[in-house]
């Protein structure tokens with residue numbers, strides 16, 4: 163199942179790291195973004211201490227509780243989110259809107275890093291839908307399978323139209 | 336630019352001139368630039384067909400779900416309305432396009448809205464919403480890249496999944512450069528980057544986001560939107576009001592049904608196992624959330640659809656707007672969408688246009704068909720499009736044309752298809768896919784055996800071995 167997820171995401175132009183421990187993942191995320199000045203990070207990213215670790219490295223971290231979140235998000239170079247549901251086939255990762263987990267974090271910055279545990283993985287979309295239909299739906303559940311793309315220019319794929327041009331998935335486990 | 340002069344009807348430039356479908360077909364076939372642009376459809380056909388063939392059993396399940404819905408469409412709509420209202424969503428029922436336009440324009444005016452951003456939706460094309468908003472003094476901006484190009488050119492989408500398929504890259508550059516007021520390179524990345532910047536500003540400015548709906552689950556009151564670019568996500572994230580226009584047949588009984596319908600839609604539309612973004616919206620922004628609209632409105636659009644229930648055209652309402660029937664249609668592939676002079680084109684447009692207009696529009700469309708049934712075979716929800724086209728010939732009289740004209744379009748298309756290497760490639764590819772039935776010869780081959788084409792043509796093998 164993990165192999166199918168990784169293969170599907172890579173085939174769809176995502177970078178995939180892991181599965182790895184929280185500790186290693188923290189180092190990985192810091193390494194990926196330390197060259198950037200402003201990074202937006204949701205509150206539900208499942209790596210303990212990630213915000214502090216980034217700030218220690220001199221990264222300016224914007225969190226949803228910041229009163230200037232909306233204005234500053236446009237300048238963020240990376241958005242970091244956490245997911246609690248992923249599907250192996252077709253390979254896709256769900257982000258639930260919630261307080262502390264805005265929809266725009268995975269949409270506005272040009273790079274999106276999503277952290278998800280392999281425990282969150284189910285085999286098919288049908289399995290996932292059975293599960294979530296039984297529970298309470300968030301106001302917005304966004305499934306992401308890869309970078310923003312279009313085939314509108316002579317049916318040749320171009321990445322990064324409106325949403326992120328790069329999607330990196332960090333697997334915990 | 337194409338050397339044909341754009342003709343304006345109902346606010347849209349028609350790049351394919353002619354008084355009826357037959358004449359427009361002939362001018363489309365004779366337009367070398369259009370023909371060059373249409374080569375690009377071949378890319379889609381191959382990938383979409385390969386992935387669509389992967390799960391044949393899904394078609395049966397999907398067809399069953401759609402027919403279950405149609406058996407009690409009104410009941411499911413009531414349940415959907417109930418679930419939506421329970422989530423704080425405003426539901427409006429519009430029986431005509433004019434009702435839908437009025438509802439949305441009034442809603443926009445009551446909120447003092449000035450700019451509206453739209454995500455690609457055939458339903459809003461059907462009700463001509465963009466022009467209605469502009470007439471009411473609002474700025475309406477299409478944000479899907481292809482649709483934005485088409486809007487700037489003053490045209491109509493020519494394909495429901497890839498609206499600007501009729502344009503080549505240099506033509507697209509010309510359209511965008513005119514808007515930019517500067518020169519732009521004929522370069523995909525550069526053109527995309529320019530449009531991204533420009534449309535970002537529109538998203539930030541917009542008061543209202545308008546989208547269609549791909550599926551609406553009655554049990555949970557969830558709207559499902561399928562996109563790849565992310566513009567649909569912007570339209571439902573930044574503006575404070577989101578209005579979704581939902582033709583009544585988009586309702587599905589259960590959210591769990593999208594587990595089947597969604598992959599089927601995307602494999603048939605673009606060849607993707609799933610689109611890069613699927614957004615499931617269950618109500619407006621909740622307390623404590625940072626973004627999302629404060630108000631969510633859903634407009635149920637009927638426009639004669641419910642009159643089809645119980646008729647031999649009822650199954651047309653099972654359509655999930657994947658575009659597969661356009662991609663395989665030998666007529667569509669040679670003439671593109673503008674020749675149909677209607678919102679919906681290709682085989683599904685030939686059926687839907689006369690039905691939704693009560694026979695006043697597109698009455699000549701069912702006559703311009705090769706009756707090869709490639710569309711029926713391609714349809715993921717098993718709509719017998721070919722049979723319906725034939726039935727419409729009996730039910731909707733061809734307003735103007737005699738048999739001679741009908742023969743003319745047939746020959747114009749087929750002469751072209753068989754006289755070019757691409758046309759030959761296409762028809763033999765179609766023949767392989769339809770297991771030995773050459774399109775156009777279905778009736779003939781149903782009683783005779785055609786030699787089964789090799790699984791790979793000599794041409795394909797040659798191309799493979801020489802790259």
Ligand code: SF4
Nearest residue numbers: 654655657658660714
């Ligand atoms: S009629 Fe069938 S093939 Fe054509 S768009 Fe509708 S669902 Fe797709």
